Amino acid sequence: MSMNILFLSASTPAALALARVLAAEGHTVYAVDEERIWGTSPARYSRAYTRFHRISSFNTLSDLWLAIGSSIDLVITFGGIPEQITGLKDGGADMLGHRLFQDEYEFQDFVRDKVLNTPNRTPSVVKVPVTFAIHSRTCIAEILSCYPSTTFSLQPAAYNATDYDDDEDTLVDLSSLPSPTTTSSSSSTCMSLQEESPLILSCSTLDDATVEAIKDLPMSDAHPYRLTEMVDGGTEYSAHTLINGGHIRTFIVTTPASAQGTREQDFIIVPSSEALFTVLYKFTKRLVDALEPWHEETTYADPRAKKRKALATHITLKLSVKEEVRNGELVRRVMLLSCSNQPHPSLIFFCKQPSLRRDLALAYTTPELASDAAFPLILTSTQDVSGIYSFPAVFVEVIRILRGFAPWTRRWWARVAYLTMMCWVWAVCFEEEMWDAKDPGPALCLWTRMLVTRVIEEVGRLWWVGVLRRVFRSVWKRV
Incomplete structure (x- = not known):
């Protein structure tokens, strides 16, 4: 069935590539992009878009939605999510794209509480940085003495809780520390972070000036601070997936291109035959299984809500993989750092393969296809193309x-x-x-x-x- 689809930030490379696929499959795609100077938006000149809508200070997204919202079946967000999107959701727009977490700390707490440290869970290779809630200065000295080779950052806490990774497969030993209390990482318990630079602490760099700076902090039970392990070194990887209908529809792993002259957003595809690809896919599946009930609980907390929709968004997991010697053996330490919900340019490769285009269009437009054998879509062969430039x-x-x-x-x-x-x-x-x-x-x-x-x-x-x-x-x- 043909759909009318609205693309926000439609000039991004991923949006243009997906628009060509959806248009070829018979869907009608409309473009929305911010254009300060008339005629400078690339989306205006794409043949894939049926019509281009310019957003400016005089013509907002809310005004546009009032004019065409009744004829739009699906809204897909790309790039930076505009502030007016909240208004679109309240207006009944069917959105593919949700910001799940405010920052990396909220995300790490969710993974720690809902994915790693839960009953009946097998140990995971993927970990999150160790975190403590600090209510007094004496706790800092005790923690640093237990982790002499670890560097921490100290800053105001976002939660009134002590959260850390007590999974049995963790690389650090917490048995000598006091047993902390755990609470839910729900957004309702979140406080706004104070805007101040974090203190970098470690046993090797602790000096008199740092001690005096710690003494000046307004630390108390009512105003706790957060001590978080800093992950240094290692190779950066990213796992990108499309979630629609509460299921994984696409999955790809990338690593930044390190060649001289390349941009930060240039990347190389990690082949699906590598062991790391399988590890990250299994973890992402566990994460999605935990996200679906949490999303329903937080999004539809009002029992009067009539229209319920399964989780539909893009997820990009940023990880650091570092080789370490552990018990005389060389192992990989996989640390989960952050999560974002913007489409990644790696979507271009699914759009470039003719054999995947129809299934890709179904992945975006038909969320009820839960157990189709074609999903999730992965790039089984990356010999011809390894990345973008x-x-x-x-x-x-x-x-x-x-x-x-x-x-x-x-x-x-x-x-x-x-x-x-x-x-x-x-x-x-x-x-x-x-x-x-x-x-x-x-x-x-x-x-x-x-x-x-x-x-x-x-x-x-x-x-x-x-x-x-x-x-x-x-x-x-x-x-």
């Missing part, structure tokens, strides 16, 4: 090398050779995030906008432009 990022790197033109030096030729190799790797093994030969408009718009912005920045650096600015400022002051 951005053509403007490569172009900027080329310009930077040309500006430092010095062919008489070995260093310059080494940079040219390295860039040539990386361009070959990008062209063969990576996918450009915005480009689509059948729908080139969004990519051309974005690249043109970036080029114009770059030219304006370069012109602004010219010395005579600075002189004109100073002249105009002096004349304006006299007037």
